[in-house]
Amino acid sequence: MRSFSNLWYWIALAVLWSTASHYVLGVPFDLAQRAAKDGDEKMQDIEVLVRINVGRILNIAEVSGLFIVGFATASLTILFALGLFYDVEFAQAIFLMALPMSLVGLMSINTARKIRAEQPMGKALFSVLRRHRFFTQLIGMVSIFITAMWGMYQNLVTGPLGG
Numbered sequence: 001m002r003s004f005s006n007l008w009y010w011i012a013l014a015v016l017w018s019t020a021s022h023y024v025l026g027v028p029f030d031l032a033q034r035a036a037k038d039g040d041e042k043m044q045d046i047e048v049l050v051r052i053n054v055g056r057i058l059n060i061a062e063v064s065g066l067f068i069v070g071f072a073t074a075s076l077t078i079l080f081a082l083g084l085f086y087d088v089e090f091a092q093a094i095f096l097m098a099l100p101m102s103l104v105g106l107m108s109i110n111t112a113r114k115i116r117a118e119q120p121m122g123k124a125l126f127s128v129l130r131r132h133r134f135f136t137q138l139i140g141m142v143s144i145f146i147t148a149m150w151g152m153y154q155n156l157v158t159g160p161l162g163g
Contacts, residue, residue, distance in 0.1 A: 002089060002158070003089050003090050003092070003093035003151075004089065004092075004093060004150070004151030004152075004154045004155055005151075005155050005158075009093055012097075013097060013144065013147060016097060016101070017137075017140040017143070017144060020101065020104055020136055020140060021133055021136050021137045021140060024129045024132050024133045024136070025050060025053050025054065025057065025108055025111060025112060025115075025129065025132065026049070026053035026056070026057070027046060027049045027050055027053060027129065029129070029133055031045075031046060031049075032046050032126055032129050032130075033126075035126070036123060036126040043122055043125075043126075046125070046126075047121060047122075047125060050115065050125060050129070053112075054112040054115050054116055055116075057108060057109060057112040058109070058112050058113065058116060061109050061112075072098075072102055075098070076095065076098060076099060076102065078091075079091045079092075079094055079095035079098065080095055083095050089154060089158075092150070092154070093147075093151075096143065096146065096147045096150060097143075097147075099143075100139050100140070100142075100143035103139055104136050104139055107132065107135060107136070107139075108132070111128065111132045114128065115128060
């Protein structure tokens with residue numbers, strides 16, 4: 001179960017963060033950029049997509065939020081304990097993916113609440129989406145850096161044969 005020396009782990013990490021930064025609140029960011037540039041009809045489509053996804057995100061948070069928080073917290077705690085205290089490299093690898101993604105999830109709920117409260121339209125909506133994407137990418141860069149440092153450390157300590 002060597003994760004940090006496995007190419008597939010690094011591919012999965014790259015796909016995770018590129019997907020997270022491409023879909024802002026479930027809306028493809030390239031569509032939002034095009035709508036901000038071209039205007040009217042495309043922007044109305046983006047506004048509808050954002051309204052649908054904001055409603056979906058907030059409904060999930062309101063209906064199942066407490067259960068999701070409990071399950072996520074328990075899962076992260078188990079992964080942390082297995083990784084740190086029992087040296088399970090797979091648990092370390094999953095924890096280094098799951099913890100920052102949980103932060104992005106919390107940030108998505110916060111942004112969805114902001115959009116529902118303020119009802120931004122047009123360029124103001126695009127600005128909110130762009131700000132959310134920037135912070136998602138920032139969390140991703142920090143996460144990838146920390147994961148790479150920890151992975152290199154694990155590969156140096158463990159050695160080439162894993163023992």
